[in-house]
Amino acid sequence: MTELEFDFLRGYLKQRSGLALTAEKRYLVESRLGPVCRRFGLASLGDLVGALKVSRDSAIERAVVEAMTTNETFFFRDRxxxxxxxxxxxxxxxxxxxxxxxxxxxxxxxxxxxxxxxxxxxxxxxxxxxxxxxxxxxxxxxxxxxxxxxxxxxxxxxxxxxxxxxxxxxxxxxxxxxxxxxxxxxxxxxxxxxxxxxxxxxxxxxxxxxxxxxxxxxxxxxxxxxxxxxxxxxxxxxxxxxxxxxxxxxxxxxxxxxxxxxxxxxxxxxxxxxxxxxxxxxxxxxxx
The missing domain is CATH 3.40.50.150 (Vaccinia Virus protein VP39)
Incomplete structure (x- = not known):
């Protein structure tokens, strides 16, 4: 993933979910969006970025946002x-x-x-x-x-x-x-x-x-x-x-x-x- 592709994904996620990713979170993007690429038959994160830029495929868009969302929770959390x-x-x-x-x-x-x-x-x-x-x-x-x-x-x-x-x-x-x-x-x-x-x-x-x-x-x-x-x-x-x-x-x-x-x-x-x-x-x- 190039710096330009990473910057695009940071802006994309910020606009759609409010998630503010710092530069050191690049590894997190790569680890979480890799499975999204495989799910949609995309060879790389660069291809995923390309798909987000040219396509209005709501399934891909939703999968990208949901993959980056943290869902840590448990019953009576923090009591x-x-x-x-x-x-x-x-x-x-x-x-x-x-x-x-x-x-x-x-x-x-x-x-x-x-x-x-x-x-x-x-x-x-x-x-x-x-x-x-x-x-x-x-x-x-x-x-x-x-x-x-x-x-x-x-x-x-x-x-x-x-x-x-x-x-x-x-x-x-x-x-x-x-x-x-x-x-x-x-x-x-x-x-x-x-x-x-x-x-x-x-x-x-x-x-x-x-x-x-x-x-x-x-x-x-x-x-x-x-x-x-x-x-x-x-x-x-x-x-x-x-x-x-x-x-x-x-x-x-x-x-x-x-x-x-x-x-x-x-x-x-x-x-x-x-x-x-x-x-x-x-x-x-x-x-x-």
Missing amino acids: VPFDLFRETLLPQALTRRAAQRRLRIWCAASSTGQEPYSLAILLQEAAPRLQGWQVEIVATDLSTEVIEKAKLGLYSHFEVQRGLPVQMLLKYFTQVGEQWHIAPAIRSMVDYRQLNLLHPFDALGQFDIIYCRNVLIYFDAPTKADVLARLAASLAPDGALLLGAAETVIGLTDRLAPNPEHRGLYGHPPGARAAEPAARPLRFAALR
Whole structure:
């Protein structure tokens, strides 16, 4: 792969996924896109670049972007954001939304589903307190491949061993051969949709809680600022945004501020109010 070809791929990925690759990531491009070349019968990365330049083959374009997307995830990843949900965010929502009895949660960059399913399990554990409530978990990701895997709710033994307590595995999963299938009641609580965070997402409506973890680290500063501004517009005035441990809003937007008591938790600054997105009909899944 020549320098010109590498520069083209860097620009191509930046435009379509927000991924900002530094010069030293050349090895990563070569290792991940090599299988894409073989899949489409292309002899080299140079041929792949040529195909991207002259063709509008959506299958190749999608394969290139998805091959470079990092989909590292596991159940109850990093633990703290889920303890925070169970111990603080959910009790607050029960109080703040008591009149409406509705709760909307968005997992952006949901990958293969472990994050939204972890939240769904916690909601199911709290079902007695949520009787009569309407709850919606929207889970989105750039990759259609991981969305389809998430919808299946089928995980290997290795995947369920990572972060998932044994009692929850036995309670909410059924073993199918060498894999584990999550309970239909949990799967039905999550609405999966393909979505690129670089594109407008105001049509999703407004959310009480947004998890957008370990995504911004792959973007450059202007892209981070743009995504954060639009996340702020999608967050309820008293809503909560959770970012990854290595992510922050500081220096990127004044529409969100860190919570002084909880690392990784953000909301609208005191006295500020998010722009109201256009109203839309909402679909809710009732807890069982």
